[in-house]
Amino acid sequence: MKVIKAGRPQKGWAGEFECTGAGNGRGGCSALLLVEEGDLYRTCSNARDEITYYTTFECSECGVETDIDAPMRITRDKKARDNG
Numbered sequence: 001m002k003v004i005k006a007g008r009p010q011k012g013w014a015g016e017f018e019c020t021g022a023g024n025g026r027g028g029c030s031a032l033l034l035v036e037e038g039d040l041y042r043t044c045s046n047a048r049d050e051i052t053y054y055t056t057f058e059c060s061e062c063g064v065e066t067d068i069d070a071p072m073r074i075t076r077d078k079k080a081r082d083n084g
Contacts, residue, residue, distance in 0.1 A: 012037035013070070019059035023067030031061045040070060 014036045021028035035057045043056045043065070054067040 004063060015068075015070075017057070017066065017068055018067050019064060021064045023054055023056070024065045028064045028066055029059060029062040031059060033057075033061075035068070040068075042065065063080070 006027065014034060017035045019028035019031045019033060021073055039057045040055050041057075042053055044051050044053045055070040056065050056067050058065050
């Protein structure tokens with residue numbers, strides 16, 4: 001394989017995802033986004049005695065949250081992300 005034009009160095013995990021609003025009432029704008037490790041945060045839902053955690057990103061176009069399957073455990077929650 002030959003490199004025609006060198007790309008930027010990859011920093012951490014990244015993937016392409018569509019803004020769907022999955023897990024958050026839908027309503028996403030369908031933008032295709034490059035979501036990087038730093039864009040992800042943990043959200044959760046409660047039902048009786050059970051807490052379920054999700055890996056979530058917020059769309060930079062419309063602000064809707066989408067839950068995804070990511071190949072790692074995200075430990076910071078949205079509050080920590082918003083505070084830097």
